[in-house]
Amino acid sequence: MSDTTWxxxxxxxxxxxxxAPVxxxxxxxxxxxxALVAARLRVTAVGIVEPWLAGQxxxxxxxxxxxxxYEWRxxxxxxxxxxxxxxxxxxxxVVFGLHIGAGWALGRLTWxxxxxxxxxxxxxxxxxxLRYADGTIEVxxxxxxxxxxxxxxxxxxLYDGQDIDARVGTAWARPGTVDGEVGTRSVPLDAGLVEPSRAPAVRRLSEIEPVAAWTAPSGATLVDFGINIVGWVRVRVTGTEGxxxxxxxxxxxxxxxLGVRPLRSAEATDEYVLSGGEDVFEPRFTFHGFRFVEVTGWDRTLEELRGALTAVQIGSDLRRTGxxxxxxxxLNTFHDNVVRGxxxxxVSVPSDCPQRDExxxxxxxxxxxxPTASFLFDTDAFLSDWLRDVWLxxxxxxxxxxxxxxxxxxxxxxLDGIGPQNTTAIWSDAAVWVPWALHRAYGDTAVLAEQFDSMAAHLRRVASLLSPEGLWDTVFQFADWLDPDAPPEDPAAAKADTGVVATACAHRSAVLVADAAELLGRSAEATEFREMATRLRTAFRTHYVSRGQITSDCTTVYALAIVFDLLVDDDVDRAGNRLAELVAESGYRISTGFAGTPFITDALTMTGHVDDAYRLLLQTECPSxxxxxxxxxxxxxERWDSMLPDGxxxxGEMTSFNHYALGAVADWMHRxxxxLAPLTPGYEQVLIAPLPGGGLTWAEASLESPHGRIAVRWDLDTDELCIxxxxxxDVTAIVRTPDGTERxxxxxxxxxxxxIPTPVL
Incomplete structure (x- = not known):
């Protein structure tokens, strides 16, 4: 059998x-x-498959x-x-077995x-x-x-959990007749859909012991594992059969x-029936987002319960790099939270949350x-694989x-209030922004070449949706989703004008696709999208900017206009000053949602307001x-106030305690x-340019780049900044000190x- 034919x-x-049959x-x-000299097994499934050989x-x-x-791949x-x-x-x-779970293909999906x-x-x-010593191949x-x-x-x-009856056992994994055994039938499926996986596998990442177990006021038995993880709980127990x-x-x-309301309809419950001997229960056809577990049916001491449970953290097996x-x-705890989230x-795909019915x-x-993800971990194969589905x-x-x-x-x-899916800023811009982030992180143009048709199709779709004025203000936009000032029941009701947000994002995407086209030697497309970017920039300034003030006059619109290079001359300084004013007026509390949050600290930095960026970053009052x-x-x-100050x-109907999107500021923390920032894609040339502030006395970052380990640490001594x-x-670095000097x-x-730069705030 060839490697490409199923x-x-x-x-x-x-x-x-x-x-779940075997x-x-x-x-x-x-x-x-x-003698057997080689044996290769290839598996796939409609559902989840766990292959077994010789009893394991x-x-x-x-x-x-x-x-x-799955329709196409x-x-x-x-x-x-x-x-x-x-x-x-x-x-x-020996028994060759395939244990089949429902998984994403057949289990519940969505709310x-x-x-x-x-x-x-x-x-x-x-x-x-099977390949034998004489050259014979058996399949x-x-x-x-x-x-x-x-x-x-x-x-x-996946949403509701897994039930396991240990009385059934695994006799099916041994040769011989099995109770209840039946025949099989073929399921029609296009073998051309099957392709070798390029994505990293999902695996167990760590094991965590409970930190506490107690009885709640209701009488429920609760266990705390200390951190919010994704996975399941392994249970080791001996008890009465049944x-x-x-x-x-x-x-x-x-x-x-136990706070179960955020789960919505997801049961997130595993149930086990004891065999009467020593049982080890570990669900492998589900996963949960959890820190706490409510245990029903335990009849021994709380200390014995703690000894019986181990939380197993799972995830796609990505190599840590940053x-x-x-x-x-x-700030260190926040960064740890970004990593854990x-x-x-x-877990197989980059999801929004791991716990509710979503x-x-x-x-x-x-x-x-x-960008944050691709600094913290090697995401190249993981996200490149997902981008193939974007294009499909x-x-x-x-x-x-x-x-x-x-x-x-x-x-x-x-969706209620949204209507049929259509191209929408930021969400649909993922077709451009994600491959560009991978190119910047790893320096390879292959992802741009593979995704270019997808990137171009997105921009052409946007072009078809522009108004006669050249603005992207004609269709539904999530825009600055989850603006902290939006009511809990209406997370799209943001301060930022949706047309301003969308047009700004369209301009950024057009610039990036034009840049990608130039790198790939696609001159016609480079011209097409460079001209589109110019038109969008002109329309944005004509209709949304007046003497540095931008329509809807809120932090997100200024952040996007500055970072996406939509302003000229004095308007840049005016916008930066106005952004700083708005940040100060908010008491240095967050006032941005999904659109503005990844860019606001950069916008402040680019316009000379680093101290305001630090005050925003280090704020501890809600929202922050x-x-x-x-x-x-x-x-x-997910929300700035997923939990209110009173606990x-x-x-809001939509509340998660594990969403990574608002952690995108970690990219600014690194750079x-x-x-530590790339000057050229893949860190062949590096910019080392720390900007101390916020009362920090030291900071450090390291990265296992494609060229090797890069590390930066700065310390404030009595009268010097030491970098x-x-x-x-094989890497060159530009070291830029806060006074602008470069070497x-x-x-x-x-x-x-x-x-030491003065003042260091």
Whole structure:
């Protein structure tokens, strides 16, 4: 079988088994051909597949094959199982099994209550290639000679949880007849949809022990794991056969009880039936966003309960590349929260939240967060893979980048108050902003080449939506979503004019696509989009700018106009001064939503108001980045006030305690507070330019760049600013001190001393 052709059948149980089935086949090694020298297994599924061989799971990978736009693309995953099979004694049979969960393909998705958007039957497909010493190749594939057996997983859903009956056991993993075994049937599916996975696998990332267990006022038994994570709880218990243990998960407490209202309809509950012996329960066909667990059915001491539970954190297995620390402990905790929130929301796709009945690949969130994500972790393969689905969705929707990718919303009635999906600023701009962020982070034009048609299609779609005045003010916009001044029940009711926001974003995208076209040698498209950018810039200034004042006169519109280079001459200074005034008038509390938040500190910095940027960053009163930290947050919240100062949950219907988008300011922290930024894509040339402020006495950042480790640390001594820089051998760095002095350095370690800038606020 070639590496690009899929020929194995997709099979499913011929009868309903009322559990997550296992598809199984007994196999024997053919010793007549000599020793087994190589064995390769490839699997995929409609649903989630956990492959087993010789009584054990093949891999630590989870939620295989992940979520893609299943209508057009289904990943397959390959494993080397040579060692596993070479260890088998003699010619005894072993079971080749595929345990199949519902996953994204068949489980509930969205708040609608609907399920099975991508199929009607769980189906697995596998190909086991065995190579023997004499050169013989034997291939074992799924077909209708396989059987199906029930398992102890009696219910499984990503939103609702997994039920496991330990009395059923795993006899199906051993040779022989299994109770309830039935035949299988083929499921028609285009084998051309199957392609080898390029995305990193979802795996267990860490294990966390409980920090407390207690009895709530209601009498419920509660357990605290200390941090908000994504995954599940492993339970080790011995009890009476048939007893039930129930775990419900949530991110917060409210009124001293489990705070489940933010989950909406998601049950987030796992239930276990004990076998009577020692049981280890670990759900692998679901995941939860949680810090707290309510346990029902536990009849021993709280201390014994703590010893029985271990939280398992999962996520796509991304290599950590970037780090930040400073002299401000609250700021360090906030940065830790950004990292943890990203890990919890990078589970196969970049999702908005990991806990409620949603968990969708909202494009606006990653558009804002991609630069931060690509500093903290190596996201190249993960986001490049997701971008392929962005383009697939566009090709089937007249160029529209949908609100979520994979786009399950297209199967539902239009959203209330929004109407049918259409191209919308920031959300649809993800088609441009995300590949550009990857290019800047890793220096490779391949992602631009692969996504260029997607980028161009988005801009041409925007061009078709512009008004006769050349403004993007003709369709629904999320715009400055979750402006803190918007009412809880209407997060789109922001201060910023939606046309101003959208036109500014269109200009930025046009500039970036023109730049990408030039890098790729596509001169016609470079001219097309450069001219589009010029028209948008002119229209913006003509209709929205008057002597430095911008329509709707709020922080977001000034931030976007400054950072996206929409102003000229004195208007830049006027806009910067007005932005600083508005920030001061707000008491240095946040006044921006999704559109303005990633850019406001940059806008202040670019116009000479670094001290205002620091005061905004370090504010602890609500709304602010650090307010959640003072409230005990261990991830970034969806709303600035997801939890109110009195400890109650925000009354809005949409409230999550793990959303990474508002953590996008970490990008400014890396580049400006610590002072580590790329001068050229991929950090072949680096700018080291820390701007101390905010009372910080030191800050540092490091990055495992494509060229090696880059590190910066600055300290304020008695009368000097000391900058220490570590630069890889093939990289050049420009070191810029706060007074504007620049010097070029090469590879090695460097110490630069300069008089302390005054004032350092």
């Amino acid at each position: 020929t194995a059948a997709f099979i499913t149980p011929a009868e309903e088994l009322h559990s 598809l199984r086949k007994e196999i024997r090694l053919d010793r007549e051909h000599g 799971p093949v891999s630590e990978d989870l939620l295989v094959p992940g979520w893609t736009s 289904l990943r397959s995953v390959e494993y080397d199982v040579t060692d596993r099979l070479q260890q088998l004694p003699g010619d005894e049979p 609608s209550g609907a399920a099975s958007f991508y199929g009607s039957a769980r189906a697995g497909s596998a190909d086991l290639e 074992v594939q799924t077909d209708e000679t396989w059987t199906a057996a029930p398992t102890g997983t009696t219910a499984d859903d 007893d039930r243990l129930r775990l419900r998960h949530a991110e917060v407490l409210e009124h001293e009880e 780090h930040f620390r400073s002299s401000n402990d609250l 990203m890990q919890g929301n990078f 968990r969708l690949g909202w494009t606006g969130d990653i558009a804002a967060f991609a 969705e566009q090709q089937h929707q007249d160029g529209v980048v949908p609100f979520v990718v994979p786009d399950v919303l297209k199967f539902l009635p239009p 980045w650090l307010y959640p930290v003072t409230m005990g947050a261990t991830t970034v919240w 109650t949950i925000n009354p 400006t507070v610590a002072g 220490r820089a570590e630069v890889p051998e 070029q350095v090469g590879g090695g370690e460097h110490l630069i001393r300069t008089p």
